[in-house]
Amino acid sequence: MTRKTVPSFYNLAWRWHFYAGLFVAPFMILLAITGIVYLYKPQLDTLLYADLMQVPAGEHRLAADELLARVREAYPHARVSQYLPPPDAGRSAQFVATLDGRELNLFVDPYRGTLLGSQDAHNNLQAIARALHGELMVGTLGDRLIELAAGWGIVLVVSGLYLWWPRGQGGAGVLWPHLASRGRLFWRDLHAVLGFWGALLTLFMLLTGMTWTGFWGKTFADVWNRFPAAMWNEVPTSDLEARSLNSAARQNVPWAVENTPLPISGAHAEHQGHAGHGVAAPQISLQQVVDIAEARGVVPGYGITWPKGEKGVFSIAVFADDPRNDATLHIDQYSGAVLADVRWRDYGLVARSVETGVMLHEGKMFGWPNQLLMLGICLLILLSAVSGLVMWxxxxxxxxxxxxxxxxxxxxxxxGVAIMLVLGVAFPLVGLSMIAVWLLDRLWLAWQPERAIT
Structure with missing residues (x-):
């Protein structure tokens, strides 16, 4: 009786794992290193910029308008776009302003009104790390490459688990490395064991990071992140979304509200004009906006973004370490009316899950234990990528x-085809690149058939 041979798909999985790994590994190394830098932002900022960020606590803080006047006196040609009140008693106040085409962070002693100095908003350690982490500092193209790398990272994890799956051997080289291994065997064991124990953690990091990408993340938010339409029924809205307040170097509004519309100021400005000319009343003061934030119970750490144009709004936003303290408020620049006030209570299940995942991803929810856990995951990803390259x-x-x-x-x-189809549909950019890789692989096999056979 002839015994039926069961085909082995091991080499096929290995081939796709190879393609994914060779593309993903450099990105994973970059993401792990920049992630560690951003993970320890509070400690690094305090260490590197103590003279700008730390001040002796005083008895009374100056009004925000007085601090703004000091900034405008020192930088008369600067255009101020944001104010960040001191998050605690020993911290400086910060203004963001554009001067001669450069965006600057300007630091002011909130008790004495002394200007402490300035910092290039895009050319400092954390801004560079964040821009590299999110878009490789090359804009939309970099964002799409990061999204592709994260998507292919998921392919890498899935195919890696198939390759790792025990096939009759013991725990050595599967659950732990061979203790006496050297050379390539050592690197193979290290890569396989790290990949297995870190699979779920790596998937968590990839998926929570994908929510910030410009294509998949935006589409995901538009599909799942919904607010009751009634929240905006009585408020005239613009064509801009809240995500326009964020940038590669600076996170202002939470992910959960990125796809919400920005309201319009002065909808009834014709009734507030001077001498019947229909001219809108002057802007409310910065201190009035601060007072609104405090009256509404917005937690410290929030920022205030200036209106853009005559119909723009003041936006108060805090992307809190505990997402239950998230807040996004939009204020009419003429009347001071609160046009929108979005909090955790307004988030749907998906938005709450994503915001919680993002805060865990950034190591902010539970203080140093969360930071330490994320540091361990970053090091695991880094070592796994390096060991894969060395093994290759x-x-x-x-x-x-x-x-x-x-x-x-x-x-x-x-x-295997079913899994690839699911991943390709779930992550369209990855799906399109899978087709391209498959076609190139077919051409390679047809060109060099003698090298394709085991």
Whole structure:
């Protein structure tokens, strides 16, 4: 009786794991390093910029308008766009302003009104780390590459688990590395064991990070992040969304409200004009906006963004370490009316889950234990990526790329195809790139058939 041979799809999974790993590894190294820098932003900022950020506590703070006047006196040609009140008694106040085409962070002693100095808003350690982490400092193209890397990272984890799955061997090299291993065996064991124990944590980091991407993240928010329409029924809104207040270097509003519309100021300005000319009343003062934030119970750490144009609004927003303290308020610049006030209570289940995941991702929810856990995950991802590259380099044949070989007579792998289809549909950019890689791989096999067979 002839025994039926069960086809092995191991090399096919290995081949896709190879393609994913070679593309993803450099991005994972970059994301892990910049992630660690941003993870320890509070400590690093205090260490590097203590002279700008820390002040001796006084008895009474000056009004926000007085601080603004001091800034405008020192920088008469600067255009102020944001104010960040001191988050605690020993911290400075901060203004964001544009001067000669540069965006500056300006620091002021809130008790004495002394200007402490300035900082380039885009050319400091944290701004650079954040911009690299989010879009490689090249705008939309970088954002799409980061999204592709994160999506292919998920392919890497799934295919890696298939390759890791025990096939009769013991725990050594599967659950822990061979203690006496050297050379390529050591790096293979290290890569496999780290990949297994870190699989769920890596998936968590990739998925929570994907929510901030410009294509998938925006689409995800538009589909799942909904607020009751009645919240905006009585408020004239513009064509701009709250996400326009965020940038690669600065996070102002929470993810949950990024797709909400910005209201319009002065909808009834014709009734507030001077001498019947229909001219809108002067803007409310900055201190009045601060008073509104305090009266509404917005927690310290919030920022106030200036109106953009005659119909713009003052926006008060805090992206809180505890997302239950998130707040986003939009204030009519003429009347001081609160046009929108969005809090945790207004978030849906998806928005609450994402905001919680993002705060865990950034290591902010539970203080240093959360930071330490995220540091461990970043180091795990970093070492896993490096060990994969070292392992590839050690096994790579001289003068060749080292693509894992593949038989021609393999039948259709229905389970593998199903998984790839699900991932391709869930992450469209990844799906399109999968088709491109598959076509290139077919061309490679047709061109060098003798190297494709095991």
């Amino acid at each position: 380099w050690k096994r790579r044949p001289a003068g060749r790329f080292g693509v894992p070989p593949l038989r021609h007579d393999l039948p259709l792998w229905k389970g």
